[in-house]
Structure formats: C-alpha cells, structure tokens
Amino acid sequence: MPALLVIVLVVSFPLLYTLWQSLTDWVLTNPRPAQLIGPVNYIEAATDQRALEALLRTVILTGVAVGVQMVLGVLMALTMNQYFSGRSLMRTLSLLPIVATPVAIALVFVIMMNPSSGIFNAGLRAMGLPGLNWIYGQDTVLPSLVIVDTWQWTPFVMLIALAGLSTMPREPYESARIDGANAWQIFWNITLPLLYPTLFVALLFRLIDTLKLFDTIYAMTQGGPGTASETVNLYLYSLGFTYFRMGYASSLVIALFSLILAIALVLIKYRRQNVLG
C-alpha cells in the first residue's frame, strides 16, 4: 500500500538522517562541510555534566508527574463512574484540559504563579503562609511544572480509566458482595486488577509524552532559572537552535529516542508476560 510507504518514509527518513548527523561534527553556522567523526558526539554526551543532569531531571520530572497523574486519574475515574446529579456536566468539564492549547495553558500558569501578582501566592498569603517563587525558584520550578502537567493530563488518565470501568464484568462484583468483601477489598482485589490492561495504555502514553515534554517547559521557563528545569529535550533544542551544534544535538535526539523506545518496549514486554490479552 502506497499510504503505508508514506508513513514509513515520514518516520524513518528523519530518524536515519538524524542518526547520520549524530556521527558528524556539523555546525550550522560553520561554512566548512560536516565531517564524519564516528561516535565522538556520543562519547561527549556521556561525559557532558549538563546532559547528564538534564537526563536525571527528565526522569525525575516524568516519574513524579506520571505517578501523580495515574493515582489522581484513577481516583477521578472512580468518582466520575458513580451516579450523581450533574455527572455529565462534570465529565464534560474534565475533558477540557486534554484539548486545551498547551502553550496557552502554560502562559496562564505563568500569570497565576507570578510571585508578586499571582493568584497562587495571594492564596498562600491569605492562609498566612509565605509566598513561593514557583517557576522562578531553583527548588520550586520542577514541582511547579509537575503541577501544570498534572492539571493538563490527569483528565486523560481519568478518561482512559473510565472507559475501562465501563466495560467491567458484573459477576466478580456480585460474588465478592456475597462473600462479604468491603469496598476497599473490592477495589484492591477486583477493580484494580481488571483495570490494569487499560491503565497500561494510559501509562504508556503518559510516559512517552512526558519524557519528550517540550511546549510547556519552553513556554514557562525555557529551562531556567539557570538550568534548573532543563530537560533533555530542552537542552538539545538549545544546542541545535541556539548554538547550532547540529551534530551533537542529533546525538542527543537519538539518545532520547532510544531511551523512550526502550522504556516503551520493556513496558509492552512486561505487559505481554503478566497480563493476558
């Protein structure tokens, strides 16, 4: 099918091109043609303090943000799965963060997190607490980004979990009730295991998307203050488009891609072994 060929080309061409570039010393502003230098860029990356710190930051940010989103998302789905008045309105409102423009939302959070005029600090002060520096503080910038990402993507986990809940079989619940199981036991021993295959999909997508999160961080902090919120994606962007070191930036693209691919493959393999179907 020609259509399939287009897709294969769309994916493989940039990847192979980037792979080739990563083996050169190409600098965009340098008129000298790029030379093949072998794995030098990768060796530089492995000893580049700034790259390693960016990697650690990426992993921590992703781990914390996705962890929080999964827990909150399941709780939210369980809530929205109950019958209550106004439920369909609440479900509709929950959809909005998933589709809202990330850059626009990031900028609204910049306004809300402003240390002097922002609503966040106004709220803290009203409770008698000192204001925070949010995205302008070395220690508070990553938690601030976790808040924004969690706000935007918890509803996605909720939506997937809700779809899983709506296809739950009834029998296990009926027999559990006859056996006298309480609500907590039912959730822990029946609902959650039945939900695993669905949650797996949400987890996979959230991990992939958070590991390569760009728009939100770029719009809010550009990796700052200093390099306090510089993830791999942000670092390689500035390498490529501020310093024009295309060769080195390409090696980090390949590294990030391999990392995400490896995590995705391990997850998929783990799932095939442990959850049937």
Add this chain to the structure above:
Amino acid sequence: MYSVKQPPKRLVHRGSLQADQRLQRLAGLAISLIFTIPIVFVFFWMISMSFKTQVEISSPTPSLIPLQPTTAWYGDLLARTPFARYFLNSLIVGVASTGLGLLIGLPAAYAIARWKLKQAATIVLITRIVPAIAYLIPWFILAKQLGISDSLFLITLLHLTVTLPLIVWIMIGFFEGLPAELEQAAEVDGCNVWQTFFLIAIPLVQPGMVAAGILAAISSWNNFLFAAVLGGPNSQTLPVVIYNLLSFEQANWGPLAAGATLVCLPIVAATLFFQRYLVEGLTSGAVKG
C-alpha cells in the same frame, strides 16, 4: 390484608435507602467538585484576567471577577498583531493537515487492520516516540532546497507528522471493529479491495473518522514547535503568536490572557459540540488493548 403482608418496617427501610442514595449522590457531586473546580478555575482565571484593567491585574490582592471589566486588551491584541491573519493560518493548516492525514491515513489504517500488519502498527506507535525536534533539521534543509521555506504548505507538511499517525492509530481500532463477514460478502459480490474500502468500510466507520478528524485538527491547532522554529512572518500559527506576547511584554498579562482565551475558545466550542466523538477517539485502542 395487604398492609399486613407489607410490614411498616420494610417501608421505613426503603425510605432510608432512598435517603441514603440521595446522600450518596450528593457526596459524589461533592467529591467530583474537588477535581473539576481546579480544572475550571484555570479557564475562569484566564478569562477573568483578560477583562481586567492593568491596575487590577497587577494588584497583589486579586479579585475573582473584574471589578471594572474592560475589553481593551482584545482591541489591543487585534490592533497590534495580525491576529486575524494568524488565526486564519492556524485554521488553514489545521484543515489541510487533517484532510491530507485522512486521505493517506484511512487506507493505511484499513490495510493494517485488515491484513493484521502488526509491524506497521508498531511503526505508528514509534512515530509517537520520535521527539518532534528530530523532524526539524531535515525539514529545515529540505524546505530550503524545495524553496518552500516560510510557507503554509511547509507547516502543513510538518503538522502531517502529527496528524497522520494519530489518525492511523485511532482508525485501526475502528476498522478492526468491522465484522469480517461484511467484507467477505462484498468480495463474493465482485468488489475489489478499493470498492470494498470505499463502499463498505468507509461508510461504516464515519463516527471514527469524525473522532480522528477532530483530534487531529485539535493537535494541529495546538502545535507550537514546528511553526515556532520553521515558520516565518507568512506562516506563523496562533500558539507562536501567543507565546511571543510573553517575550515582548513581560508582566503585561492583559493581552496574554486575551490571546490565550481566543486560542482556546474554538477548541472548547468544538469539544462541547463533538464531545461524544472526542471521548471515543481518545479512548480508542485503550479498552481493546
């Protein structure tokens, strides 16, 4: 006799059960508000800020709603930036990249679903893994050589790298849901592959096409990186314009909030209108595995 058979005790019990249920429903609403109030508040704050005067915006004790509402920031935004033009740019790119995505993606998804091309499905998943930046450098060079730098055509092609995999991913699920007997019957009646595709499969997956189309259009509308790096004065899209408001006007939140509101407005409207399709598209493939 009847009243004896139905002891009052049971009636009382029933009444309390209803009260219980009512309580449960109220509790459900209350707990759901814990989640939805923060969601709504961000949108509310964005809109509220866009109607506030500068004095109210920079006040350290902000009021929830504008005390002296003004539409000045909207006028300001429309007067000082070619906002309408960039709005149109975003719209053209969104429609074009979705249309092209459907044109190429539908047959591809059909082939993957029908002949169970597992590897092809994996490739589609991999497109989601490739950092978008990997596309920038090759396209930057290619655009120069083709002479299409700073054109909506280039931005459309770039957005295709987002819309196409999304459409294929969603549509595989919908095509797999079709009963194989229908297609076999069509072939027995003498339809070739393309006839079966157009006359049998396509009409049956129309809800899926709406779902995939809406989500693709939204993801194109929201895309920032491609136009930010490779777009020029002729091919800028809205998210880039909104972002530029921040860099040039530190702490001038009025136009920023107004711009963010205008960018989100069409999407919120589309979400409310196509909600059912949207949910189907977003969850497609999740439940079936």
